[in-house]
Amino acid sequence: MIDRVKRDRVIIEPFRIKAVEPIRMTTGEERAALIEAADFNLFALKSDDVLIDLLTDSGTSAMSAVQQAALLSGDESYAGSPSFFRFEAAVKDLMPFKHVLPTHQGRAAEAILFSLLGGAGRKVPSNNHFDTTRGNIEATGAAAHDLVIAEGLDSESLHPFKGNMDLVRLEAFLTQHGAAVPCVMLTVTNNAGGGQPVSLANIRGVAEIARHHGRPFIIDGCRFAENAYFIKQREAGQGDRPVKDIVRDIFGEADGMTMSAKKDAFANIGGWLALNDDALAQAARSRLILTEGFPTYGGLAGRDLDAIAQGLREIIDENYLRYRLRTCAYIGERLTALGVPIVKPTGGHAVFLDARRMLPHIPPLEYPGQPLAVALYVEGGIRSCEIGTVMFGARPDGSEAPAAMDLVRLAIPRRVYTQSHADYVVEVFEDLVADKNNLSGYRIHWQPAAMRHFTAKFRPLQAA
Numbered sequence: 383m384i385d386r387v388k389r390d391r392v393i394i395e396p397f398r399i400k401a402v403e404p405i406r407m408t409t410g411e412e413r414a415a416l417i418e419a420a421d422f423n424l425f426a427l428k429s430d431d432v433l434i435d436l437l438t439d440s441g442t443s444a445m446s447a448v449q450q451a452a453l454l455s456g457d458e459s460y461a462g463s464p465s466f467f468r469f470e471a472a473v474k475d476l477m478p479f480k481h482v483l484p485t486h487q488g489r490a491a492e493a494i495l496f497s498l499l500g501g502a503g504r505k506v507p508s509n510n511h512f513d514t515t516r517g518n519i520e521a522t523g524a525a526a527h528d529l530v531i532a533e534g535l536d537s538e539s540l541h542p543f544k545g546n547m548d549l550v551r552l553e554a555f556l557t558q559h560g561a562a563v564p565c566v567m568l569t570v571t572n573n574a575g576g577g578q579p580v581s582l583a584n585i586r587g588v589a590e591i592a593r594h595h596g597r598p599f600i601i602d603g604c605r606f607a608e609n610a611y612f613i614k615q616r617e618a619g620q621g622d623r624p625v626k627d628i629v630r631d632i633f634g635e636a637d638g639m640t641m642s643a644k645k646d647a648f649a650n651i652g653g654w655l656a657l658n659d660d661a662l663a664q665a666a667r668s669r670l671i672l673t674e675g676f677p678t679y680g681g682l683a684g685r686d687l688d689a690i691a692q693g694l695r696e697i698i699d700e701n702y703l704r705y706r707l708r709t710c711a712y713i714g715e716r717l718t719a720l721g722v723p724i725v726k727p728t729g730g731h732a733v734f735l736d737a738r739r740m741l742p743h744i745p746p747l748e749y750p751g752q753p754l755a756v757a758l759y760v761e762g763g764i765r766s767c768e769i770g771t772v773m774f775g776a777r778p779d780g781s782e783a784p785a786a787m788d789l790v791r792l793a794i795p796r797r798v799y800t801q802s803h804a805d806y807v808v809e810v811f812e813d814l815v816a817d818k819n820n821l822s823g824y825r826i827h828w829q830p831a832a833m834r835h836f837t838a839k840f841r842p843l844q845a846a
């Protein structure tokens with residue numbers, strides 16, 4: 383040992399690169415023309431015209447060599463494929479539920495679940511419902527309620543588990559609405575609340591309250607491994623436990639789960655619904671056959687089931703998870719040092735920029751997230767996602783109101799980018815910060831009736 387003084391070394395990407403995908407380089411001038419042709423909507427860009435794509439971490443993971451090999455062992459039999467049994471065993475190894483139904487995405491699992499549990503007058507509490515979960519609940523006539531702790535709504539709070547459910551409010555909610563509540567949901571990590579984790583103690587608390595009121599407890603487990611590693615790092619008594627044991631404890635508390643394999647299963651497509659209740663699972667299987675497929679493939683090809691099975695073995699690798707959470711923390715620390723306001727602490731899968739605080743000269747109804755996202759693209763070829771008044775500001779009657787916050791999300795695809803990509807992103811911010819007072823707002827020139835952020839056309843307002 384040469385160095386007597388122990389230094390904290392850089393946490394390296396815990397993988398080597400075996401297959402590469404070239405990035406098509408563009409200039410700022412080209413990008414300025416491309417975004418104008420896209421009516422200043424980043425969803426309308428071709429991904430070939432993006433250098434660093436941080437639009438989402440969903441379905442964008444890099445598969446490992448072993449996962450690629452698993453694709454070839456996929457068995458495409460209609461019924462009873464061994465791929466299904468490998469998938470089912472891998473899920474049950476981490477999440478000990480009795481019934482596992484493969485679906486093509488997380489939202490298909492939600493649609494099946496709430497076609498059975500939803501309905502007019504029903505009320506479903508969660509910490510924060512993800513937008514597809516909310517959509518699937520509301521589509522049945524039921525209502526989705528968010529009961530996250532107060533710290534979860536404060537972008538400056540450094541609470542270690544800002545995704546926690548407010549147990550006092552949950553207890554009161556169930557006491558008041560008990561009969562109208564078909565299940566209690568909990569999203570780990572809390573995506574809509576900034577990718578913030580939920581503690582094991584809180585998960586146990588939710589389970590106990592749900593049990594006491596005789597209501598099933600369903601976990602939206604999309605980022606379960608990131609959540610488990612936060613528990614290991616931050617929760618008293620958990621630091622020496624294997625992540626796999628923590629994962630099993632999390633799901634051991636629940637009666638079922640919905641999952642998007644496009645997140646913490648390293649897959650490009652897929653999901654599942656898992657349940658313990660035999661009658662509910664039987665009803666779900668009947669729906670699955672109608673809308674997705676036969677129960678041993680659901681909405682997936684055999685090869686996808688094998689990629690998920692292998693992905694689940696890889697996602698709980700603690701070297702990977704340490705690197706994964708460090709990536710967001712590293713970008714967050716460097717942006718904070720530049721004076722860029724972000725949601726703190728950084729979550730597991732993304733860094734959220736507070737555009738309203740960064741660009742106080744742009745009022746919410748001129749969409750401060752939009753000029754920031756456009757500037758990131760023109761300046762650096764970086765694609766991000768506005769999560770603010772563009773996404774949430776339209777009301778059914780055609781009027782508009784500012785969203786609670788105007789955020790821009792930099793979502794980090796799993797195992798795709800290296801530290802030099804992260805350093806590049808930070809460098810682009812150095813230039814943006816110097817120039818931020820020259821950014822001006824946008825108006826919406828055209829928008830559809832619903833989900834306007836995907837297809838709206840924008841026009842820049844003149845610089846002040």
Ligand SMILES: *Cc1c(COP(=O)(O)O)cnc(C)c1O
Pocket residue numbers: 440486487488489490512514515569573574602604641642643644645652653
């Ligand atoms: C992505 C996501 C979903 C929906 O999954 P899809 O595979 O995109 O349909 C549900 N809940 C959370 C928390 C998610 O992040």
